[in-house]
Amino acid sequence: MSDGLMIEVASLTKQYAGHTAVSNISFTVGHGEIVGLLGPNGAGKSTTMRILACYLPATSGTVRVAGLDVFKRSDEVRRRIGYMPENNPLHLDLRVGEYLRFRARLKGLNWTRCRRRVDTVMEQCGLTEVSRRIIGQLSKGYRQRVGLADALVHEPELIILDEPTIGLDPNQIRSVRQLIKGLASAHTVLISTHILPEAEMTCNRMVIMYEGKILAAGTPENLERLMSHNSQVIAEIAAPPEELRECWTQMPQIDQFDVSPCEGEYFRCALTPRNGVDLRPSVYELACKHGWPLRELRRSRHSLEDIYVQVTRPGEEEET
Amino acid sequence: MQAYWTLARRELGGYFLSLTGYVIIAAALFLMGNCFVVVLAKLQYYPTSTPVTELFFNTEFFWLILLPTTPLITMRLFAQEKFSGTFETLMTSPVKDLEVVLAKFTAALMFYAVMWLPLLGCLLVVRHYTHDASALDAGVVASTFLGILLLGAMFVGLGCFASALTRNQAVAAMISLVFGVSLFLLAYLADRFAAGAHWQAQVLACFTLFDQMSDFARGVVDTRAVVLYASLALFSLFLTLRVVESRRWK
Numbered sequence: 068m069s070d071g072l073m074i075e076v077a078s079l080t081k082q083y084a085g086h087t088a089v090s091n092i093s094f095t096v097g098h099g100e101i102v103g104l105l106g107p108n109g110a111g112k113s114t115t116m117r118i119l120a121c122y123l124p125a126t127s128g129t130v131r132v133a134g135l136d137v138f139k140r141s142d143e144v145r146r147r148i149g150y151m152p153e154n155n156p157l158h159l160d161l162r163v164g165e166y167l168r169f170r171a172r173l174k175g176l177n178w179t180r181c182r183r184r185v186d187t188v189m190e191q192c193g194l195t196e197v198s199r200r201i202i203g204q205l206s207k208g209y210r211q212r213v214g215l216a217d218a219l220v221h222e223p224e225l226i227i228l229d230e231p232t233i234g235l236d237p238n239q240i241r242s243v244r245q246l247i248k249g250l251a252s253a254h255t256v257l258i259s260t261h262i263l264p265e266a267e268m269t270c271n272r273m274v275i276m277y278e279g280k281i282l283a284a285g286t287p288e289n290l291e292r293l294m295s296h297n298s299q300v301i302a303e304i305a306a307p308p309e310e311l312r313e314c315w316t317q318m319p320q321i322d323q324f325d326v327s328p329c330e331g332e333y334f335r336c337a338l339t340p341r342n343g344v345d346l347r348p349s350v351y352e353l354a355c356k357h358g359w360p361l362r363e364l365r366r367s368r369h370s371l372e373d374i375y376v377q378v379t380r381p382g383e384e385e386e387t
Numbered sequence: 388m389q390a391y392w393t394l395a396r397r398e399l400g401g402y403f404l405s406l407t408g409y410v411i412i413a414a415a416l417f418l419m420g421n422c423f424v425v426v427l428a429k430l431q432y433y434p435t436s437t438p439v440t441e442l443f444f445n446t447e448f449f450w451l452i453l454l455p456t457t458p459l460i461t462m463r464l465f466a467q468e469k470f471s472g473t474f475e476t477l478m479t480s481p482v483k484d485l486e487v488v489l490a491k492f493t494a495a496l497m498f499y500a501v502m503w504l505p506l507l508g509c510l511l512v513v514r515h516y517t518h519d520a521s522a523l524d525a526g527v528v529a530s531t532f533l534g535i536l537l538l539g540a541m542f543v544g545l546g547c548f549a550s551a552l553t554r555n556q557a558v559a560a561m562i563s564l565v566f567g568v569s570l571f572l573l574a575y576l577a578d579r580f581a582a583g584a585h586w587q588a589q590v591l592a593c594f595t596l597f598d599q600m601s602d603f604a605r606g607v608v609d610t611r612a613v614v615l616y617a618s619l620a621l622f623s624l625f626l627t628l629r630v631v632e633s634r635r636w637k
Contacts, residue, residue: 120479124635138635145481152479156472158397160404172393173480217476 072134073098073225073255074119079128081114088114090279091128096272098224101251103270104259111279112259113153116229119257120150132225146175149218149254153229155211159203163194163213166202167220174221188216192246208239215246219254226250228258232265244269299339300346303363304354305332314353320344333362390482391490398464398494408498411459415452415502422448423509439513439523440531441604443506449600453542454567460498461546462560464491465631469554484631492547492624499539503532527606534603537616538596542567544623551630570596 074096081089089111096102104112117123118130121141130137132144158166164185171181189195192212197205202213211231218226231247232240247269250256260266266273267287274284283290304311308326311334315324323339340346347364354361402408426442435442443449468474477487507528514523542563549563550556574596580588599612 117475122475122479122634142481142483145479148479150476150479152472152475154472156476158401158473159471160401169393169397170476170480173390173477173482175389175481 071098072096073100073132074257075129075131075134076115076119077129079115079118079130080126081111081118081123082126087279089118092276092279092281093128094274094281094284096255096257098255099251100272101247101256101258101270103266103273104257104276105261105263105266105273106259106276107261109278110276112276113229115276116150116227116257116259117152120148120152120227121145122150146221147224149221149223149226151214151218151226151228151231153233155214155231157202157210157213157217160201162199162201163205163209164189164198166213167216170217171220176221184220184222188219191219191249192216193242208235208242211235211239211243212246215243219250224255226254226256228256230259230261232260232262240265299337299367300350301363301365301367302336302338302350302354302361303329303333304336304359304361306334306354306357306359308334310357311336318349318353320346320349333360390480391486391493394482394487394490395493395497398491399497401463402460402494402498407459407463411456412502412505415456416505418448418452419506419509422446422452423513427513438527438605439510440527441601444597444600444604450571453538454571455564456502457499457539457542457546457567458549458560458563460502461495461543461550461563462556463550464495464547465551465627466553466556466559470556478634484628488547488551488624488628488631492543492627495543495547496536496540499543500536503535503539506535507532524606527604530606530608531604533608534600534612537613537620538600540620541616541623542570544620544627545570548623548627548630551627570594 072095074094076095077093078091079089079093080087080091092111092115104115106112114123118125119132119137121137121144124138133147135144135147137144158169161169167185167188168181171185176184186195189198192215194209194212194216197209202210205213215228215231218228228247232243235243244265247256247258251271258266258269270287272284272286273290275282275290308328311326312324315321315326315336315338320341321338322341325337327335327337329335338346338350345366347366350364351361353359402411422443425446425448426439429442430439465474468477478484510523510528545566546559546563549566550559552562553559573591573594577591577593577595578597580591593611593615599609599615602609602612
């Protein structure tokens with residue numbers, strides 16, 4: 068076991084006939100982390116996950132799970148992984164309980180442990196009341212939970228979920244997301260998604276992929292900080308607009324400004340700083356000095372949405 | 388080993404969870420019944436001392452049952468899983484490729500054997516009404532079923548291979564039907580042209596499936612036939628394994 072790393076991907080490349088799906092990516096995931104692979108469709112997320120799950124071989128580069136090479140020691144790696152593929156394929160002719168017992172046995176659990184684990188995961192995923200229903204007759208939300216239960220049933224160290232919330236309604240998404248969050252303590256989780264709020268809410272760390280390359284990686288906060296060096300400061304001040312404009316022009320840190328009337332006597336000033344300075348203290352001091360009432364003072368946060376759009380916009384790739 | 392039995396059980400169960408299994412058995416049963424009516428009608432006019440089992444293999448019904456049912460049995464094995472995507476969940480579980488191939492083959496062969504069981508019933512009926520113990524010899528029945536099973540293993544093996552090649556069940560069935568019919572035609576050719584002494588004729592003589600089945604039905608277990616069927620079955624399983632492994636080379 069190599070110093071607490073669950074996944075080590077080093078210069079991984081995967082080429083299909085004619086095109087490169089993943090080109091020279093490297094990243095690591097530590098024990099107990101929830102990491103999101105984020106990217107538009109066709110960015111290489113699924114390919115990366117399939118390679119991690121030992122379904123496809125890499126063209127070049129090394130991939131290790133719990134210190135074991137996924138190609139050379141595929142059997143041991145597969146024992147440690149719970150993988151739910153995209154679109155969550157299931158045997159639709161089986162009952163929920165039957166299917167989970169079949170999967171648990173296939174993954175090498177003995178009878179007593181199989182029975183105990185199947186009961187546990189059905190409870191965990193809220194499947195107990197449908198355990199005797201045929202999977203083909205269940206709603207999509209339930210099927211998704213069956214897929215999750217299957218990924219969990221052999222208590223894997225690493226859980227890989229490819230687009231676990233795709234095609235679910237908002238309530239179902241919430242419940243699946245909660246389930247994933249609940250796994251964090253005991254397992255390492257790698258999930259892929261192209262929905263930002265999902266990653267923002269569930270993951271400690273994100274890897275943004277685009278066209279087979281990693282464009283950015285880090286915690287959601289770090290990625291935001293990365294972007295926030297020229298973020299605007301919004302201040303709502305009750306003062307004569309001419310005086311406000313005068314003050315902003317005189318302040319050397321301000322690159323651009325915009326003053327627009329708000330309700331009441333307040334004016335809303337949007338200030339863009341030069342060189343990434345935080346303008347908030349100086350704005351506060353200014354308001355105090357003139358005795359102007361200050362109603363709001365905030366730095367507009369770049370949401371992950373902005374990061375995502377900025378980073379994945381074709382032609383404007385930004386390396387970190 | 389556990390994975391092998393779990394998978395084989397699931398595969399065999401799969402035939403009975405869908406309508407396909409019952410339809411195949413019903414169709415085979417219908418043809419078998421017809422066949423027996425023909426045999427018995429013949430017996431009524433031309434009494435012979437030939438065993439009933441052998442008479443059965445001298446009608447075309449046996450091939451009529453064997454040729455279309457084996458593709459129907461084997462077409463789902465890999466093609467269906469590839470189509471529905473469950474092949475991915477299967478191959479990412481800690482199972483060996485060999486276990487998967489063998490389990491699927493075993494399940495198909497077991498279903499094939501179950502399909503032929505009613506034949507035993509037909510034979511028992513004959514014995515019951517003829518009141519003659521010699522009409523049905525246990526050894527002959529055993530060798531007949533051994534023949535059916537071995538010949539079936541060869542056809543099921545080829546079907547496995549066909550199913551592994553594609554993700555479309557209909558295509559898989561067509562490919563294995565082509566394999567089956569080719570063997571049948573080869574047997575037909577061998578039947579007519581295998582008389583010569585040159586090596587081509589001798590090779591062809593190995594494929595006289597009709598004679599070989601008649602031998603089995605008479606109670607003669609010919610090692611040449613056993614070796615042919617077993618080795619062809621093994622060879623097709625080897626090819627299937629290669630196809631399943633091939634995703635690791637791409």
